[in-house]
Amino acid sequence: MRTLRRPLRIYVAGVIVVGAVSFGIGAFVLRPMGADLAIAGVLVALATVAQLRPVHLTHKTKVTVKDAATFAAALLLDPGLAMLVAGGSTALAGLRGRKTSWYNRAFNSAAVVIDTGAAAVTFTALAGGADPSFSTLPAIVTAAVLKFGINSTVVDIAVALQLRRRPLAK
Numbered sequence: 001m002r003t004l005r006r007p008l009r010i011y012v013a014g015v016i017v018v019g020a021v022s023f024g025i026g027a028f029v030l031r032p033m034g035a036d037l038a039i040a041g042v043l044v045a046l047a048t049v050a051q052l053r054p055v056h057l058t059h060k061t062k063v064t065v066k067d068a069a070t071f072a073a074a075l076l077l078d079p080g081l082a083m084l085v086a087g088g089s090t091a092l093a094g095l096r097g098r099k100t101s102w103y104n105r106a107f108n109s110a111a112v113v114i115d116t117g118a119a120a121v122t123f124t125a126l127a128g129g130a131d132p133s134f135s136t137l138p139a140i141v142t143a144a145v146l147k148f149g150i151n152s153t154v155v156d157i158a159v160a161l162q163l164r165r166r167p168l169a170k
Helices: 006-028 034-052 066-076 079-096 102-127 134-162
Strands: none
Touching: 006 079, 006 102, 006 134, 034 066, 034 079, 066 079, 066 102, 066 134, 079 102, 102 134
């Protein structure tokens, strides 16, 4: 982490701390039921495989579809369990990438914990405990926009700091 410029180092450490605290709070209040654990297991497997097998768009461009599984976790599970699914799958996938630094893997796990947790809490609050359906569509859309917005912002700030640009500048 010492190779990072000071502002980026501070930012990465801050995101890791916020992600770890969110993860801890989620785990502390977690009260999963048996069916939720089965769904969580399937979603962890799907999100992990999605990260290990990215879709190659071009020779230099690849994307993962893990957000589909982590967003499903945000809609289907308790917020704490959704964060565990998101962070756990990212951490598991990161174990295979030995070339990636520990702080990069921790940052990625923390970022997905934060955005998935925010989406899950938002959906739970707006849907009033109801399952995802057409009647909860406004809550689903709000959670999706929030998840995407937080993830994009967290990553954009890191990239801007790495490239010595002002964060959030157009």
